Amino acid sequence: MPLQLLRRALAASAQRLRPPAAPCTEPRGARPCSLAACSSYRLRDALHPLWQSELSVSGGTRQSPINIQWRDSVYDPHLKPLKIHYDPTTCLYIWNNGYSFQVEFDDSADKSVIMGGPLENHYRLKQFHFHWGAINEWGSEHMVDSKVYPAELHLVHWNPVTSTSFEDAVMENNGLVVIGVFLKLGAHHAGLQKLVDALPAVRHKDAIVEFDVFDPSCLMPSCPDYWTYDGSLTTPPLTESVTWIIKKTPIEVDQNQLEEFRMLLFTSAGEEEKRMVDNFRPLQPLMNRTVRSSFRNHHLLNIETRPSELAHQHSP
Numbered sequence: 510m511p512l513q514l515l516r517r518a519l520a521a522s523a524q525r526l527r528p529p530a531a532p533c534t535e536p537r538g539a540r541p542c543s544l545a546a547c548s549s550y551r552l553r554d555a556l557h558p559l560w561q562s563e564l565s566v567s568g569g570t571r572q573s574p575i576n577i578q579w580r581d582s583v584y585d586p587h588l589k590p591l592k593i594h595y596d597p598t599t600c601l602y603i604w605n606n607g608y609s610f611q612v613e614f615d616d617s618a619d620k621s622v623i624m625g626g627p628l629e630n631h632y633r634l635k636q637f638h639f640h641w642g643a644i645n646e647w648g649s650e651h652m653v654d655s656k657v658y659p660a661e662l663h664l665v666h667w668n669p670v671t672s673t674s675f676e677d678a679v680m681e682n683n684g685l686v687v688i689g690v691f692l693k694l695g696a697h698h699a700g701l702q703k704l705v706d707a708l709p710a711v712r713h714k715d716a717i718v719e720f721d722v723f724d725p726s727c728l729m730p731s732c733p734d735y736w737t738y739d740g741s742l743t744t745p746p747l748t749e750s751v752t753w754i755i756k757k758t759p760i761e762v763d764q765n766q767l768e769e770f771r772m773l774l775f776t777s778a779g780e781e782e783k784r785m786v787d788n789f790r791p792l793q794p795l796m797n798r799t800v801r802s803s804f805r806n807h808h809l810l811n812i813e814t815r816p817s818e819l820a821h822q823h824s825p
């Protein structure tokens with residue numbers, strides 16, 4: 510598709526997305542809130558246009574992101590290892606959608622797919638994007654035991670068995686699977702650098718450039734462990750259509766790479782520049798949900814099965 514047409518199609522698709530709800534629930538410590546419903550928003554200069562539509566409470570019961578409480582997550586021995594097969598030639602474009610930068614994939618066939626894990630069938634990769642903070646102290650959407658990371662990668666997939674397109678899958682109960690990977694400060698990430706090198710070309714909102722032959726599995730941690738839970742999109746339309754798979758182990762990126770994320774702009778060329786930072790949604794309530802883990806928590810087992818307690822449990 511020519512870039513001009515793609516740009517129009519992407520803009521039209523973004524226009525259609527309207528938030529049914531965005532209940533802001535709890536303060537996130539020192540982090541600023543990006544929602545109109547949150548009082549801390551009023552301390553900020555402007556609300557991002559993504560959230561400027563009416564934000565009534567929809568009574569959602571499985572909204573994302575959440576704080577994953579390690580101790581409360583339940584080990585599920587039936588959870589299989591997640592299998593990832595991405596075809597690097599399905600990578601198409603990178604664009605600044607005014608809220609994040611997003612890498613789009615050709616999803617017209619089963620070429621870049623995931624399977625296994627908690628999934629009953631394969632899902633096709635549609636796009637990936639990141640969320641990050643203005644500084645290293647915050648930025649991720651999910652938290653683990655209230656720990657927040659400087660950034661979080663989301664790889665978005667849809668179910669080609671129950672839906673005929675990504676747009677349909679967004680509205681389906683379990684139409685989407687998003688893999689979340691935390692980014693932490695550490696060593697330079699060679700795989701990420703190819704993306705970082707492309708960012709100056711999409712600095713402004715709506716900028717789009719070709720970006721081909723990229724395998725996002727290079728952004729996966731080698732550790733297979735993950736948590737999974739039923740949730741929602743974290744941007745409008747916030748539909749409760751997502752099976753989340755959150756990788757336990759973060760990947761390392763260096764300070765310069767994070768700074769390049771922060772050089773992007775929310776604003777279009779010609780507008781007063783506004784840095785693209787703090788593009789995350791606040792935590793949502795867990796409500797009546799269980800987070801399952803693919804791994805046993807030996808650390809907690811050691812703490813919780815003290816000899817005295819064991820003796821007590823085993824006495825008649």
Ligand SMILES: [Zn+2]
Nearest residue numbers: 638640663743
């Ligand atoms: Zn996301």
